Amino acid sequence: MVTVSDEESGVSEIFSVPNIRHLRIMESVARNASISRAAIEVSLSQPAVTQAIAKMEASVGRPLFDRAANGSYLTAAGDVFLHRVKRFLDQSDRAIRDLHPGDGDRASARHITSTQIRCLLSIARSTSFSQAARTVGISTASLHRAAREMEANVRKPLYKSSKYGLTLTSEGAELARKLGLATREIEAAEDDIRYLDGVESGKIVIGALPMSGAYLIGATIADLTSQFPEARVYVTNSPYGVLLNSLRTGAIDIIFGVLRRPEWAVDLEEEALFSDPYCIIGRAGHPLASQAAVSTSDLLDYEWIIPGAGTPRRRQYDALFDDMHRRPRITLETSSLSTIRSVIACSDRLTLVNRHEVETEERLKLLSVLHWTSNFPPLAKGITTRSNWLPTPIQQRFMNLLRMRAGQAPV
The missing domain is CATH 3.40.190.10 (Periplasmic binding protein-like II)
Structure with a gap:
């Protein structure tokens, strides 16, 4: 399946965030190869640890551990999943620690819940708290409570008042960015595990x-x-x-x-x-297309389409006519290839592009690449x-x- 959009991707607006405590329990069981030792480490009963692992296995859809008389050992799927879990925990813990560089406090990260992370990510991607609450599927009051609990846990202001209501501070936005990246690890784990089945x-x-x-x-x-x-x-x-x-x-x-x-x-x-070297293009059958060698002077007699200011191509266009006594007339400014193609097809206008950008159009003979020698270094x-x-x-x-x-x- 292929999906093409002209806007920022919204493939996964709200990230999947599993129970973080369960992830930490799984990591402890794997590291200790023992439910009993892990139970002592995370301060839970053995039945509670066993139940947490069972819920994780139900979520993943396959066993994560092989139970034996001498301990609990990762299955192949468990090993793959644990690798992503460790990356998630490392990135999320580091994101919290980065709020207080130098103090070495790891405790606050362990109090963060999956609900708090989902709420923060939703707020970061919404225009209001009410919209964020609808996205998460909770009341606005519950969202506010989760937001303030997380703020208390990390001991840093994450929200500020504005004319639009509460919005993220710079620290809150950066924390949301880093935690959002961490959640991608869990999302990727599903594809990693399916690969074990040859899919x-x-x-x-x-x-x-x-x-x-x-x-x-x-x-x-x-x-x-x-x-x-x-x-x-x-x-x-x-x-x-x-x-x-x-x-x-x-x-x-x-x-x-x-x-x-x-x-x-x-x-x-x-x-x-x-x-990707630069080239100059015109319509198929353009008056300059049959010319064996096109000079800069030849280009002055035609109207041009140019890209937006600040782009590498615009800088090269400006440099192209630096030594000329005049510049060609500019009638359109755009970086849209479809617009360029449409305008060039029904006029004698020219534009500066990179060769690979018009490879398809050149193959289909929808335009002509002029015989002009570029002195500009190709784009990497x-x-x-x-x-x-x-x-x-x-x-x-x-x-x-x-x-x-x-x-x-x-x-």
Whole structure:
């Protein structure tokens, strides 16, 4: 299944948050290989620990432990699930500790409940407390109570009053971002466990930048869904700033396109896949299309479509005519390839793009690439991911297929 959207992905608006105490109990049983020792460690009775493990197994849908006379040992599914559980607990505990750097207090993290996390995440993604309460399925009073309990647990103001009502403080928004990322680990565990049964399913959410290279990403998606029919692919198309925020909050898994990570985004990493040279395009049969060599002077006689200010392509367009006594007339500013294609098809306008961005249109002879020699360095394009991201099997398959396709792309 493939879903394409021109807005920020809403594939998973409210994250699934299991009982955190049960997760800590499972981790203790696995580490001690013993229910009795774990019961002492978490200050519960053995029957309570046994019941907690049973509920976790019912939630996962398979046994997590093999019980033996000399202890309790992880099954294959339990081992896979525990790996994600540890990542969830580590990230959520660290998110709480980051509110008080240097004091080393771990106790407050252990008082946080799944309800409190769900409420915080809902508030972060809603415009009001009443909307957040409806999303979670509780009363507004219950939401306020959970919000204040969490604020007391973390010993930090998470909310502030505004003309719109209570909203998140900067600390609250950052905590919500980090806890939201942590919950993705539990969501990914289901796909990891199904992989044990030989079922390669699951989803990947791709943020594709405008003009990023539709043919390459489309061919990779076709490869993935052909080889793994149960894979679900979601593609959202948005400007870089929107996708950057979506990646850092866990709403998407990767950004595909121009590599332009800000220096402050130290939690992200980039991988260059290919270099994309600049070219100038016009309609099929454009007067300059048959010209053996197109000079900068030739370009002045035609109207242009240019991208928005601040983009790499706009900077190169501005530099293109720096040494000329005049500049061409500009009639449209857009980064929408569909708009560019439509306007160019019925006029003699020109625009500056990268070669892979129009590969599909060039194959279908919907436009002409002029014989113009670029002095601009090609753009580095590839993927941006979170530094600590652990892909599921189907996400890793997609990444490998994309790397293979990029390696075959013509320069």
